[in-house]
Amino acid sequence: MELSYYPGCTLKANAKNFETSALAILQHLDVTVKELEDWYCCGVCFSQTQDNLMQQIAPVRTLVKAKESNRRQLLALCTMCFNTLKRAIEFIKNDKEKRDTIHQFMDREDTKFYGDEVEVIDILTLIRQIGLDKLKAAIVKKAVDLKVASYYGCMLLRPQEIAIDSPDDPVIMEEIITHAGCENVYFPFRTECCGSYQIVSEPEIVRERARKIVGSAVKNGADLMVMLCPLCYYNLDEVQRDIQEEDATFQPLPVLYFTQLLALLMGLKPDLQDFRLHAIDPRPVLKRKGLL
Amino acid sequence: MSEMQKLVKVFIMGEAYEVPEGSTIIMAMEYAGFQMKRGVGCREGFCGACATVYREKGDYKLKGGLACQTVVSDGMMLAQIPFVPAEKPVYDISELTPDVDTIKILFPTVFRCVACNTCTKACPQEIKVMDYVQALKRGDIAKAADLSFDCIRCGLCALRCPAEIVQYNAATLAQRLYGRYLNKKSPELDERIDEIEEGKYENDLEELIKMPREEITRRYYSREIKLK
Ligand code: SF4
Ligand code: SF4
Numbered sequence: 001m002e003l004s005y006y007p008g009c010t011l012k013a014n015a016k017n018f019e020t021s022a023l024a025i026l027q028h029l030d031v032t033v034k035e036l037e038d039w040y041c042c043g044v045c046f047s048q049t050q051d052n053l054m055q056q057i058a059p060v061r062t063l064v065k066a067k068e069s070n071r072r073q074l075l076a077l078c079t080m081c082f083n084t085l086k087r088a089i090e091f092i093k094n095d096k097e098k099r100d101t102i103h104q105f106m107d108r109e110d111t112k113f114y115g116d117e118v119e120v121i122d123i124l125t126l127i128r129q130i131g132l133d134k135l136k137a138a139i140v141k142k143a144v145d146l147k148v149a150s151y152y153g154c155m156l157l158r159p160q161e162i163a164i165d166s167p168d169d170p171v172i173m174e175e176i177i178t179h180a181g182c183e184n185v186y187f188p189f190r191t192e193c194c195g196s197y198q199i200v201s202e203p204e205i206v207r208e209r210a211r212k213i214v215g216s217a218v219k220n221g222a223d224l225m226v227m228l229c230p231l232c233y234y235n236l237d238e239v240q241r242d243i244q245e246e247d248a249t250f251q252p253l254p255v256l257y258f259t260q261l262l263a264l265l266m267g268l269k270p271d272l273q274d275f276r277l278h279a280i281d282p283r284p285v286l287k288r289k290g291l292l
Numbered sequence: 293m294s295e296m297q298k299l300v301k302v303f304i305m306g307e308a309y310e311v312p313e314g315s316t317i318i319m320a321m322e323y324a325g326f327q328m329k330r331g332v333g334c335r336e337g338f339c340g341a342c343a344t345v346y347r348e349k350g351d352y353k354l355k356g357g358l359a360c361q362t363v364v365s366d367g368m369m370l371a372q373i374p375f376v377p378a379e380k381p382v383y384d385i386s387e388l389t390p391d392v393d394t395i396k397i398l399f400p401t402v403f404r405c406v407a408c409n410t411c412t413k414a415c416p417q418e419i420k421v422m423d424y425v426q427a428l429k430r431g432d433i434a435k436a437a438d439l440s441f442d443c444i445r446c447g448l449c450a451l452r453c454p455a456e457i458v459q460y461n462a463a464t465l466a467q468r469l470y471g472r473y474l475n476k477k478s479p480e481l482d483e484r485i486d487e488i489e490e491g492k493y494e495n496d497l498e499e500l501i502k503m504p505r506e507e508i509t510r511r512y513y514s515r516e517i518k519l520k
Contacts, residue, residue, distance in 0.1 A: 041405070
């Protein structure tokens with residue numbers, strides 16, 4: 001299995017643990033991912049100003065490069081990038097008039113993108129395609145007795161047209177966790193928004209969200225929480241530190257990228273991850289459960 | 293110019309002039325009687341002083357070029373850009389780190405890039421300007437320094453950018469950061485500095501100083517550049 005890979009800016013700057021662990025587990029599962037030779041910032045958020053085509057061009061440019069790579073699937077690890085690229089495809093596919101204008105504007109590019117030539121894929125769906133039995137077979141740390149809270153956030157589930165699973169009651173993360181030999185913790189806030197960009201202007205909102213989301217996972221007995229979005233990660237890991245400062249009774253919960261946990265369960269070298277990047281240190285619980 | 297020289301019509305800042313076919317824009321302007329004080333420099337395509345924008349007959353594209361390197365064509369319209377107003381942050385390189393945080397602080401406009409590629413289209417050096425801006429956006433200083441290596445700071449990219457980024461000053465920062473923090477130390481450089489300090493090249497230098505200009509020119513153009 002071979003597919004193209006779009007890292008996005010954050011994975012190269014702040015979410016290094018996500019990239020290294022994801023690439024390591026895929027290699028372990030015999031999947032070859034090739035980073036696009038040229039790629040561009042996706043714009044981070046799909047632009048809602050659909051008439052301002054200048055704001056729609058960035059993701060299209062990367063999709064053009066993906067088409068030129070001649071590999072049909074493009075893996076986007078960061079869920080923000082995933083969401084933006086997927087929606088850009090929908091936009092290009094469905095609005096012929098705007099697509100034509102964009103093609104006319106991009107007159108230097110020999111390749112024109114129409115929407116169907118590239119399939120953007122997230123890592124959960126990819127793992128399903130690789131096969132859950134294959135995943136199961138790759139797990140070496142068995143019976144770890146670990147209770148995992150899977151947090152989806154928004155970007156993989158909304159809007160409906162690009163959702164990888166049921167927006168209200170998704171199962172894909174839990175399914176993979178089960179096959180990886182851990183126990184799932186169901187908590188009511190697993191598909192709620194973390195507050196996203198409010199962290200910049202209204203951090204109070206995010207603190208409130210983080211308190212609810214983390215608190216509910218803790219209440220339901222989680223040992224740790226896993227996710228796939230670097231912004232959710234920031235809001236739910238880093239912000240716990242602020243909450244701790246104002247509230248001594250707050251019970252913190254270690255947060256990991258989904259792929260970090262899988263890499264540990266597969267027995268891949270723990271030093272490919274840098275645990276110093278975590279605000280809430282996951283090492284004590286990982287050691288207790290025999291994962292480190 | 294010989295009498296048989298064919299003339300072409302060009303429009304310099306809106307006025308028509310007949311100039312010899314095959315001239316560069318600089319030559320054409322001087323032929324037309326312009327006295328160049330700004331907008332001209334080395335005349336060899338290295339200094340970036342002679343940025344010019346032009347349109348060729350029958351082509352909708354507004355192009356950028358160096359007046360000393362671009363040959364006129366019949367019906368060309370052109371205007372020179374002798375100066376580009378551009379923001380330039382002041383920094384002490386020894387206090388910086390070669391990562392995205394430095395770019396965020398010194399060139400926040402970089403994060404406004406919408407990947408329209410207008411800068412790349414404008415660049416007379418055929419640099420992938422958008423690609424180096426994008427590399428800066430994700431803190432890939434080495435890539436930005438490498439892609440922008442041939443930049444001559446003509447300023448055309450910055451003039452066309454809808455996000456008002458001053459690409460070439462950001463490129464300068466990337467190159468400085470690369471040189472200071474990321475480049476591998478070359479032992480050859482230290483050897484060379486020692487040799488110079490020992491006066492190893494005095495005789496060669498003397499010879500060059502006495503050499504007639506034609507010979508220096510000949511040698512300069514026939515030199516071999518060795519890359520390791
Ligand atoms: S990158 Fe910009 S300043 Fe540098 S040569 Fe190209 S257009 Fe001129
Ligand atoms: S012109 Fe400006 S906005 Fe457009 S790609 Fe270049 S740097 Fe980005």
